[in-house]
Amino acid sequence: MQVAVFSTQQHDRECLVPALEAAGMTPRLFTERLTAETAHQAAGARAVCVFTNDDLHGPVLDALASHGIQVIALRCSGYDNLDVEHAQRLGIRVARVPAYSPNAIAEHAVALLMTLNRKTHRAWDRTRRGDFRLDHLTGFDLVGRTVGVVGTGRIGQAFARIMLGFGCRVLAHDPYPNADLQAAGVTYLELEPLLEASQVVSLSCPMTRDNHHLINAERLALLPHGAVLINTARGALVDTDAAEAALESGQLGGFALDVYEDEAGLFFRDWSLSGLPDRRLARLMQRDDVLVTGHQAFLTREALGNIADTTVANLTALYRDPEAQPEGRIV
Template sequence: MKVAVFSIQQHDHEHLVPGLTAAGMEPVVYAERLTEETIHLAAGVDAVCVFTNDDLKRGVIDGLADQGIQVIALRCSGYDNLDVGRARERGVRVGRVPAYSPNAVAEHAVALLLTLNRSVHRAWDRTRRGDFRLDHLTGFDLVGRTVGVVGTGRIGQVFARIMLGFGCRVLAHDPYPNAELQAVGVEYRDLDTLLAESSVVSLSCPMTPENRHMINADTLARMPRGAFLINTARGALVDTDAAEIALDSGQLGGFALDVYEAEAGLFFRDWSLAGLPDRRLARLMQRDDVLVTGHQAFLTHEALTNIADTTVSNLTTLHQDPDAQPEGRVV
């Protein structure tokens, strides 16, 4: 089976490509994102393998199907970039990686919180220049604080348990409350109550058309003044313009993000010489009360191994048996 792998990165060469080759597949790799402009690169393959910022909307699905490609493997968990209905209409089978490492993402969210709260990023920048002053580096104890977790799927569950370990009161919001979390002290609340009572709000929910910009000017105004917002889920959950205004006013005390609503075409590339073309993101990155990482929360050896193994399995299964139902099948 010949597979076109789009948005290839160094870690894919180290983990995914060897796995595909070992399974008897022929990977053809591209650094380019899959878009309507790059569909032609998939000519002659049996399947495509894509990442979180590749375009799987109607036009791309049609372009792939018109070339006879019937299998798509997402090497990520989210699929908000996929036109599910169109894939179903065109008979395109799609698999994803539902759980590569909840610990990886949850631990990264904690790292962002600790770094932002204790100004580790600022201290590191200062001390490497020989400046050991403590001015403006004061944080707060997490013990006794209320932390709100929006979304208690696999990642949210791990994050909530870590916060309990810090001695925090943990509130959660999810349409499907988790009894095991409730048993260890997590309290489920409606979103308004969670926002109003939380010093820290962490997003770990999937992206849907209904919750786009769920964190906006109105919801930010309901949070305690100076609260922190952590987003390791999907960028468009947050209205970035509203967040920037809230930071300017002091309503939002800090914003740590591993995902960004306009990250497609920006993240996973080096802009150090050309300059970042997104002025809003460039402004945010100049702020001491903002911490940005480039969609790396998943990036651990364990997660990459799981992603490669599941992706290879999905490609094999969906190619051989159109009716197969692997755990990660979307369509």
């Protein structure tokens, strides 16, 4: 079976490709995103494998179906880039990787928080130039601070437990409170009271139609002055314009993001020579109170191995059995 793999990166060649080949599949690798303009490259393949910023909306699905594609494997957990109803109408079966390493995401969120708070990125830049002054490097102790966790699925649970280990008071918001977290000392609140009480807020909830710009100007205004916001979930959960304004006013004391609402077509590419085309993101990245990583929270050896194994299992099941129900099947 030929599999058209879009948005291919180095780690896909190192982990995913050997797994596909070991299962008797022939990967065809494309560095480009899957879009309406690139969908023709899937012609001749029996299945498509895509990542988080590939486009799986109506016109792209129509194009894939016209080339005989009936199986799509997402090598990620989120599927807000997929028109589920349209895929159903076309009879295209889709599966994702529902959980590859919650700890990887949670630990990256902690790394962002600690780096932004203790300003180790700025200190590293200084000391490598021989500047050992401590000016403007003051952070705060996490112990005793109130940390709000928005979304307590596997990732949110892992992050909350780490924060409990730091000695933080942990609040959480989720429509389905987790009894184990409550037993460990986590208090569940509605979103607005959580924001009002939290010096640090971390987002770990999925992207749905209902929570686009979940963190907007009105909700940022609820935060204690100088609070820190961490987003390793989905970029569009945060109104970036509102976040930039809150940083400018000092209402938001720090913003660390591994995801960005306009990252499609921007992340996973090298803009160092041509210059970043997104002026807003370029402005944010010039700020000392902003820390940006390029959607790398998942990038651990353990997560990549799990992604490869589950993706191959999904492709095998969906290709061989039209009625197969792999763990990550969406459609």
